[in-house]
Amino acid sequence: QSVLTQPPSVSAAPGQKVTISCSGSSSNIVNNYVSWYQQLPGTAPKLLIYDDNKRPSGIPDRFSGSKSGTSATLGITGLQTGDEADYYCGTWDSTLSAVVFGGGTKLTVL
Amino acid sequence: QVQLQESGPGLVKPSQTLSLRCTVSGGSISSGSYYWSWIRQPAGKGLEWIGRIYFSGSTNYNPSLKSRVTISIDRSKNQFSLKLNSVTAADTAVYYCARDEGDWFDPWGQGTLVTVSS
Numbered sequence: 580q581s582v583l584t585q586p587p588s589v590s591a592a593p594g595q596k597v598t599i600s601c602s603g604s605s606s607n608i609v610n611n612y613v614s615w616y617q618q619l620p621g622t623a624p625k626l627l628i629y630d631d632n633k634r635p636s637g638i639p640d641r642f643s644g645s646k647s648g649t650s651a652t653l654g655i656t657g658l659q660t661g662d663e664a665d666y667y668c669g670t671w672d673s674t675l676s677a678v679v680f681g682g683g684t685k686l687t688v689l
Numbered sequence: 690q691v692q693l694q695e696s697g698p699g700l701v702k703p704s705q706t707l708s709l710r711c712t713v714s715g716g717s718i719s720s721g722s723y724y725w726s727w728i729r730q731p732a733g734k735g736l737e738w739i740g741r742i743y744f745s746g747s748t749n750y751n752p753s754l755k756s757r758v759t760i761s762i763d764r765s766k767n768q769f770s771l772k773l774n775s776v777t778a779a780d781t782a783v784y785y786c787a788r789d790e791g792d793w794f795d796p797w798g799q800g801t802l803v804t805v806s807s
Binding site: 581611612614616622623624626629630635667670675676677678679680682683 | 726735751752792796799
C-alpha cells in the first residue's frame with residue numbers, strides 16, 4: 580500500500596484532456612514539493628513536473644501540475660498516443676523521513 | 690549533460706549481499722548541492738526509494754530498508770554504490786540510480802535488473 584494514492588488507471592481519447600490525482604496527507608504533500616514522472620514501457624522514469632508545478636526544459640506545456648491541500652494533480656492536454664505510460668507522483672514524507680511515491684497510474688489513450 | 694549508468698551482478702543468491710555501482714558522466718559527482726539516490730521497482734509494481742547520499746558523504750535511508758542498506762560514494766571515480774545485505778526474493782527488482790535534487794529526481798539511469806534466486 581503506497582503512502583500516496585493514485586488511481587490505477589485513466590483513459591481518454593486523442594486530443595482530449597486527462598487529470599491524474601495524487602492524494603496524501605499533512606506529513607507529505609501539504610508541506611513538501613510534489614514531482615511527477617512519466618515511465619514509458621520498458622524505460623526509466625522521466626521527470627515531468629517538479630516543485631508542484633514547474634516543467635523541466637524540454638517538457639511541453641501540455642503537461643501541468645497543481646497542488647491543493649493534501650492532493651496534487653497532473654494534467655495532460657492534447658493527448659497523444661505517445662503519452663501512453665505509467666505516471667508517478669513523489670514527495671518527501673516528514674513523518675517517515677523518506678521519499679514516497681504513489682502507486683502509479685496507467686494512462687491509456689483510446 | 691549528466692548521465693548515470695548502473696552496473697553490477699544481475700543474479701544474487703538469497704541471504705547474500707546485492708552490490709551495485711552507479712557511474713556518473715558529463716559532470717562531477719561533487720559539484721553542486723546534489724544528492725545521489727537509489728530507487729527500485731519490482732516487476733509490474735511501483736517505485737520504492739532506497740536511500741541517498743550527499744556529495745559530502747552524509748546519507749539518508751528508507752526506514753523500511755535502513756537495517757540492510759549502505760550507500761557510499763567514490764569521488765575519485767565519480768561513482769556511488771549500493772549494498773543491500775541479507776537479500777530475499779522480495780528484493781528482486783529493477784534498480785535505478787538518479788541525481789536527487791532534494792525534491793525531485795533527474796536524470797535517472799536506465800536501470801538494471803537484479804534477480805535474487807538460488
